[in-house]
Amino acid sequence: MADSREMRQQELARLLLQKARQDLDLVVRVADSEAIADEIIGFHIQQAIEKAIKASLTRLGIQYEFTHDLSILYRQTENSGLTLPASIDAVEELTVFAVQFRYLLYQEEQGFDRTAGLNLAEKFVDWAESVIESLVQPSPKNNDNDQSAD
Numbered sequence: 001m002a003d004s005r006e007m008r009q010q011e012l013a014r015l016l017l018q019k020a021r022q023d024l025d026l027v028v029r030v031a032d033s034e035a036i037a038d039e040i041i042g043f044h045i046q047q048a049i050e051k052a053i054k055a056s057l058t059r060l061g062i063q064y065e066f067t068h069d070l071s072i073l074y075r076q077t078e079n080s081g082l083t084l085p086a087s088i089d090a091v092e093e094l095t096v097f098a099v100q101f102r103y104l105l106y107q108e109e110q111g112f113d114r115t116a117g118l119n120l121a122e123k124f125v126d127w128a129e130s131v132i133e134s135l136v137q138p139s140p141k142n143n144d145n146d147q148s149a150d
Contacts (some may be wrong), residue, residue: 005061009059010059010135012058013059014055016055016058017052017132020052020125023045024125026119029062031118038111039111042097042117045060045120046068046098048121050098052125052128053074053084055128055132056077056082056132060082064091068099070098074088084127085124085127086123091124
């Protein structure tokens with residue numbers, strides 16, 4: 001039954017979006033704290049973007065690759081016909097936070113731009129919400145054409 005499959009996709013997409021928002025909410029609350037390491041902030045920014053992309057693909061019924069690589073997910077989303085809210089260059093450097101810097105120290109001379117990362121994650125989460133919700137709106141039906149003239 002296509003309707004129940006679509007409902008499951010919608011529910012899963014909303015769940016992924018909720019999880020993306022949780023990552024984003026955490027970053028909003030702790031981004032200014034020097035006690036929180038860049039790699040922790042970067043990890044949750046990366047996760048928010050990853051989950052936002054996966055939520056959008058799920059809502060479209062597209063099987064995505066099980067990866068943390070934002071470049072792969074970005075290209076897959078582009079290939080689906082969606083227009084993403086930022087360039088691939090903006091997101092691909094965040095992939096390192098998903099794996100490498102989760103267990104290693106982030107040692108970048110110029111540091112991680114938390115504000116830019118937060119703004120990027122907000123764009124992706126808002127974008128995913130618009131993708132999910134735009135597909136939920138019922139399409140208007142013109143019942144006048146369905147009735148026969150007597």
